[in-house]
Amino acid sequence: MRTIGISIIAILMAAAPAVAQRTHNQYEPGNGPGAGQKLLAQFAGKWSVVNTFYPAQGAPRVSKGTCKQYMVQDGKFLESDFTFFNANGTKSTGTGISGFDPKTNRFTTVWFDSRRTEMSIRQSDGTFDGKNIVLWSTALDPDDPGRKTVARGHLEDNGHVLVYAHYFIGAGGKERKMFEMLMTRQ
Numbered sequence: 001m002r003t004i005g006i007s008i009i010a011i012l013m014a015a016a017p018a019v020a021q022r023t024h025n026q027y028e029p030g031n032g033p034g035a036g037q038k039l040l041a042q043f044a045g046k047w048s049v050v051n052t053f054y055p056a057q058g059a060p061r062v063s064k065g066t067c068k069q070y071m072v073q074d075g076k077f078l079e080s081d082f083t084f085f086n087a088n089g090t091k092s093t094g095t096g097i098s099g100f101d102p103k104t105n106r107f108t109t110v111w112f113d114s115r116r117t118e119m120s121i122r123q124s125d126g127t128f129d130g131k132n133i134v135l136w137s138t139a140l141d142p143d144d145p146g147r148k149t150v151a152r153g154h155l156e157d158n159g160h161v162l163v164y165a166h167y168f169i170g171a172g173g174k175e176r177k178m179f180e181m182l183m184t185r186q
Helices: 002-027 035-042
Strands: 045-053 061-072 077-085 091-101 106-113 119-123 133-138 149-156 161-169 175-185
Touching: 035 061, 035 077, 035 091, 045 077, 106 133
Parallel strands: none
Antiparallel strands: 045 061, 045 175, 061 077, 077 091, 091 106, 106 119, 119 133, 133 149, 149 161, 161 175
16 A cells, blocks of 8 residues: 555656646747847847937037847847947946747847946837837836836848937927937948
8 A cells, every 4th residue: 555655656746847847838838039039130240339328418428339239048039238438448338138029019128237236128019010129118116117218229221230219208208319329230
């Protein structure tokens, strides 16, 4: 009797991982790349960066940098690694992760950099024309939604230039350009 009980326990223990895996796959089924990943894949490569910051008052400030972008996680996400060269001789770095969910037709990006300990997240509204990415600021702190911004990115010059502009949205929906990155393929 004891041998039968031990055998049943052994069988159940051996089957448990398979049942758990089926449950996970049913709960969170895998999916493949969609139309958004096709556009993100076009951003892969090495880029020269000219970043222009437009303060609310005063002259624009220009800095330069480099960026290497590559698809990760079986072609599902774009990782972007930036190095910016500051006017005072120092440099800063930043990393972005961009993804696209074919089920919701939404892009989501996360950004973090060496200048601060915060992360930022942006998400599209579910409309995608196959060429332009439009990302809206998303509050990570529900008690402090921060300022409302929108970022727009697209390729120009047959994929040799990537334009990424970021806008502050003020009263009445009026947009003010905060910065623009012009990235030229190396």
